[in-house]
Structures are given as C-alpha cells and as structure tokens.
Amino acid sequence: MANATLTDLYEVTMALSYLREDMVRPATFSCFVRQLPPQRGFLIAAGTESVLDHLADFEVGHDDVEVFAEVLQRPARELAGLVGLRFTGEVRAVPEGRVVLAGEPLLEVTAPLPQAQLVETYLLNQVSHQTALASKCARCVLAAQGRPVVDFSLRRTHGTAVAYQVARLGAMTGFAGTSNVAAAHALDLPAIGTMAHSYIEAFEDEEAAFTAFALCHPGPVTFLVDTYDTASGVAAAARVLTALGRGDGSAIRLDSGDLAQLARHARAMLDNAGLPQVRIVASGGLDEYAVHDLVASGAPIDVYAVGTRVGVSADAPSLDSAYKLVAYDGRPVMKLSAAKVTAPGRKQVFRRPGCLDVIGLADEPPPADSVPLLETLMRAGERIGPRDRLADARRRFTADVAELPATARRIRAPEPVRAMVSHRLSVLTERVRRRTEREVLAPFGIRA
C-alpha cells in the first residue's frame, strides 16, 4: 500500500478543512514545468508510472491517521474523516519518454478535492525529479551521437532508490547498460562492470591484476589502465589480452587525465599490438558537455560511461514544477501572484510535426495535423490498459527527439522550443482573470 504519510503536512490540514466544509466536488490540478533550466532545450516526460502506481495503491489507513494526529497534536478521532480515503479520480498524462516543453501539462489529476490535494507532494516529487533526470540522460545520448552511453551513477546519486530510476530513465533514453546490479536485474538491462584502481593496487603489479581478472572471468573483460601511468597500463593490458587470446569483445578503460589524447595514444598502442578490436571506454566525471567535446575532438573512444554529474543532473538538479488547481466543481480558477500566473481549465497539448505544440483546452477541437499528448491513463482510481513498457517509452523518445529542431537538441546554449497557447485558452484566461479581479480584489480597491 502506498505510504500516505509521505506528504507535506499542509496537504493533510487542507484536506481536513475541505472535508469539514464538504468541499468534495471534482477538482482538476495541472502539473507542469513553468520554465526550463537555462541549459535545456526540451524535457523528457517521466515519473508517470511511479505516480500511477502510488495512486492505484493510495489509501489512508488507521495507522496513517494516527501519524497525522500525532504530528498535529490532535486526537485521532478529529481526523476520522480521512480514514479509508482512496484515490478514485482520473489521471491524464503525457506518456513517459515524450518530449515536453515549458508550460505544458505533464499530468492532470481530476478527483474529489481532498483526494487530489492529498496526493500532491508525492506526485510533484516523482514527476519533477524523474523528468529532470530523464532530460539529462537524453542529452548524454544526443551528445554521444550513436556511441554507447552507460550509467555508472549509483555511487553518487541521492540514495539508492533514485539510482534505480536513473538506470531506468537512462535505458528509456537509449543508454546501453548500467553498473547498477539491482536495476539491471529488475529492468533486464545489460550490467556493465570493469575494475577499480584499488583492484590493481591490491596486486603486485598491473599485469598480475589483469591476468587474475581475466582468469576469473571468461568472455570479454575491461581493464582499467590508469592506476599508475596510462602508457604502462595499456602496455600491460595488451600483453595480457594477447597472451590469453582474449582481445575479442574486450576493452580498456581510461578514467582520468586528458581523455582525448590518452585515447589516441592507447588506440595506437593497441593497434600496434595487433589488437584493433579492443575497445576504449572513457569515464571520470563525464556528462553531456564532456562527451560532446570528446566526440567533436575525434577521440577514438568507443563507449562513454557517465556517472555523478548525470545521476544528480548537476547543472539542473531540480525543475521549476508546479501542481496548480485549474478548475473546481466545473469552475476554472487561476492564481494571480506576480510572475506566477497559471492558466485556468483542463488542458490538452496538441503536437504538430516539428514539436510545434499548442496548449489548449481539453475539450477544444484539435488543430489540423496535430496529435494530443495527454492520454487518459487512470479512471475511477484504476489504471486503464496494461502497464507501460520501457521499450514503448524508448520508441516514443526516439520518435519525438527526431522531431525536435537541431537548435533545441544542441548541447551548449540550446534554444528551447516554445509552445503556443490556443485562442480559446487565451480567451478563457482573460475571462477568469477579470472575474477573479472583480470578485476577489475589487472589493478592496485593488487593481491587479
């Protein structure tokens, strides 16, 4: 069962107030990213599957209410209205793997107001960090221009649970494997592994270390060659691979220094040693910027292993996401705070070729040549259709990214694609703004 206490306290206090006021009519909340981080030309939708799992299992149990009562320092009986509350609403969302732009709803929840409120924190958490990480992974794949990228992030992510998600989102955006054993097993991904510097140091010398490793592990092996001096490491690797006849499928790994130069030198050494088939893996603080530069330099690197900077999305570790009430009991609503105006009403995103998107109302006629991005994935609290498969998300990713303008896919100084707003949504926004000003502000002599 989903843990209902994984929430900000205010969701609970608001839900209690809604129940007391009998404000249990359907509310629609829209989850979107207001602005892209500076170094992003697009985002990749992610987190939806985690949200659907949570909502399908969501139920406030007696134990949860005891926890709420304790932290509120109130008797549990005053919170009895929450017991047994489940999520019985509808979820419309952009399926994982699709390109999304600033302002576009990633997900819309329509449910009785207390339910839609109680699930806010978990939902925002999952959509925000998973979309941030999927977008980062996507950029690495673009930077590598077809060369394999693998995930080495487990040791530096913010805990092990998110490392699983990085492995999954990497696979969704085209990574070739992960070092994360638990994730590789659970997601049926290729598990990638080499050896650490400490392994080399524990032996008398590199040749002894490489030999012992190869004798223990049949099939292709990857030798780490930069523990003491890269040239000596490559020479030792070449000798061992040749002596044992293990060149086919095997590789060396470079983890420090000037990777482009070292890769050229290593390539020449391996070729001269009659090992042209041995590949070169690069690692060590790599992200899409470093991969882009290495690819542009023509460095003979065959596989890029990315870790820390990708696993925390170092240049954009969070997104400016929001979960905003856009309608209650059939009435569109909006917020007027400075610089944070939200457009009212249930929405749809209409995508035309080239990711020329129009954000409109859910019930307006679609523009010509457009497909709707938001799909109904849950109704009456139950998933519609089978669970989404990672392979399908990957296909959506590949197709959508191919539609993006090259300027949005650029690694440095990308130009974000901007969605347009439909005429009907503009008209509604203006109408609700005037109504809100009239009803809420005018009585106090304030003009927004």
Add this chain to the structure above:
Amino acid sequence: MANATLTDLYEVTMALSYLREDMVRPATFSCFVRQLPPQRGFLIAAGTESVLDHLADFEVGHDDVEVFAEVLQRPARELAGLVGLRFTGEVRAVPEGRVVLAGEPLLEVTAPLPQAQLVETYLLNQVSHQTALASKCARCVLAAQGRPVVDFSLRRTHGTAVAYQVARLGAMTGFAGTSNVAAAHALDLPAIGTMAHSYIEAFEDEEAAFTAFALCHPGPVTFLVDTYDTASGVAAAARVLTALGRGDGSAIRLDSGDLAQLARHARAMLDNAGLPQVRIVASGGLDEYAVHDLVASGAPIDVYAVGTRVGVSADAPSLDSAYKLVAYDGRPVMKLSAAKVTAPGRKQVFRRPGCLDVIGLADEPPPADSVPLLETLMRAGERIGPRDRLADARRRFTADVAELPATARRIRAPEPVRAMVSHRLSVLTERVRRRTEREVLAPFGIRA
C-alpha cells in the same frame, strides 16, 4: 537484511577474483572528499549511521548470488564463494555532525578484502550525498543567524527516501522543523504546515478560505497571503485573525515577489491591525544565499522555509568523494594517476582548537592539544555502543561550527580551512611513492 545487489557490478567481479586468488587478508579503504565544492568552506560529516546499519545487516544470500549470476550470465555455482559472505570488519569514522575538511577520512573500513570491496558502492553513495546535504543545511542555519529555518523540500528531492534524510540532516544542523509528515513522525521533529495557493482558490475569496482553515484547526495557524495580491491577502488575514482572536502564535506566509519589501509592508499592516505577535514566514526558492541577503536587508522575516534548492543541494549536488585502498595485508598502497594521488596507510585526523587539523597516521602520537576525529564505531561487524542520537550529533555540530574561522562560515566566497599533513604521513607517502614507481613503473622505463 541489507540488499547486497545495491552495488556496482565491478564490486562483484573484483570480489570473485579476490576469492579465487585467496586474497582475503585485511584491507583498509579510506573514504574522503578530495576537494570541496567552490561554495563550501567546510563539510558536515553525515551518512555514517546509514553505513553502519547496512554493514551490520550485510550478508550475501542465495537470492543475491542468483542475481549476480544472471547479470554476469554465468552459472550460479561459479559464484558459490560469495554465498553467506558477511561484513566482519572494523569501521572507524567521524561521528555525524562534525566539521570535516578536504582530504580528511570521513570513514575507514578495515576488513577482509572481498568484504571491504563489496560494500564500496553503498557506502560511497550514503556518505557522499548525506554529507553534501548536511553541509547545505548547515549553511542555511548559519545564514539565518538564529532565526528558525524549516524544511519544505519533500516535493523536489530526488525521491522520498532522500527527503527523509534531508529532514534528519536539517534537524542535525539546527532546523526547527519539517513539512515532511513521515520524517517528523519517525524522528520526533516538529511538523510544519501552512496552506497552498490552491486552497485559497478553491474558496470564493481569501477571507472565506482563512476562516474555514482557522475553524478546522485550533491553535496557531499560518495563512498564505500572496495568491492574488499580497496587500489584500495580509488585510484578509488580519481581519480573520482579529475576528476569531487567533493572533497568538499564528503567522502569515509570503511565497513570491520581493520578499524583503513585502515583509516590511506586511509587518506594518499587521502592527497597525494590532497584531504585532503574528509572525512572518518566507518561502519560495530560498537557499542560504537568499536567506543571507534577506537577513542582511533587515527584512522582518521570523521564519525561513527552505525547499528545493536545499533538498537537492543545488549549487553542489555531489561531492568529489573517493573510497581508496590505502593498505592491504599490512602494506600501505597508493595510486599515482595524474592529479589523483592518494596518501597511503590507515589514518587519523587530529583536531586542534579552531579546526586546525592534522591528517596523520592512525598509530602516530597525537599532536599537543588535539583530539582524534575518527572513532571506532564497529568491530568484528558489530556496532560498538548504542546507536548515535540525533541530539548528540546536533551538539557536535554546534560545538564544531563555533570553532570554525568566520571566513569558512561565510555564505558567499567562503575560504575553506585546509588540513595539514603530519610529518610521518608525508614520509610514508614519499616512501610508498618511490616503492610503487620502482616496482610497477621502472620495469617499463617509466618515471612518474
């Protein structure tokens, strides 16, 4: 039981090779941060308790070996040597909450080599991200100069597990509470909550919303006043608090706009309304830089709620941490890679007043007026003494931070304190370097 598959694959392949070579003598690995991020003058040790929990429970089960075999595409019988492997070693670590500097071991593990290797990934993950987050929280507390700071990060952390750690590490460094219900309950922290903009929008107007909230929740309440226009929001809050006689202990929250100016205006309005006791809470993208500037501006803000940027440690989401072999079977070892030289041998950090630290060897005589930072917390795979209490970690934090030079505590452009290296450690480093060059590199004509 700790999940042994939460590991990089290479730990498994290395451990298998060590077992095959009968390399099971004690190894010491040292975990430290090579360099501080640019905006850090110090770090706060954290993650030790999670590591001890993991190590105490660590055991490779049959199921784990099945997983290893599957991802390695090898028969499980070839991995039989791993079954039943437990952690039986020693852990010496800096207790949580203490100030640590670049290059200082946060934790040293001494155990039979395969064990010490297998636990690397989990250990690095926990120490790295928890130390990064604790250090970020510490800076927020320093920036607030005694004003309460509370944690609102749950909606944007990289998953919900790390949000629990942020709440805990915030409490360790002096936060006054958290919005995270599960964490507040588990850690016995004050749970903090207000209301969302959506709550206001769901009602006809702000006065109706505030009144309904106050009637539902006895005791102090916090009203969010910037949904439409801050002045109208403050006016409505003042009317409701006055009408219901609920000013004592209550507050208003500002979440957008020019917080310093809005706070001054709100303070004046509240004072004029006869509500000088009503406090002002600020939130909305705050971190230690924003808090510092608001405090410096003299803004009448009573409580700072920090969220996203703190929960992901936005300006330093990862640390340059390492887990390096420093001794095997009594022999000190080191790595010579360019710019990544590690000092050999089991170590100790000797702290003199003012955080004037000396990194030395574990068995050398302590300098005058010094105390050792690393304590033996686990022996023969079992915790020594009772579990550390959060209150004790908080006391250590308070005492250590008070010892730091003001330049290291500075929010902008802090000057990191640098640890010195003892004479004995310098001599050993030089000796091992020469030996390594002689044994490993010289045979190939290479001079490092």
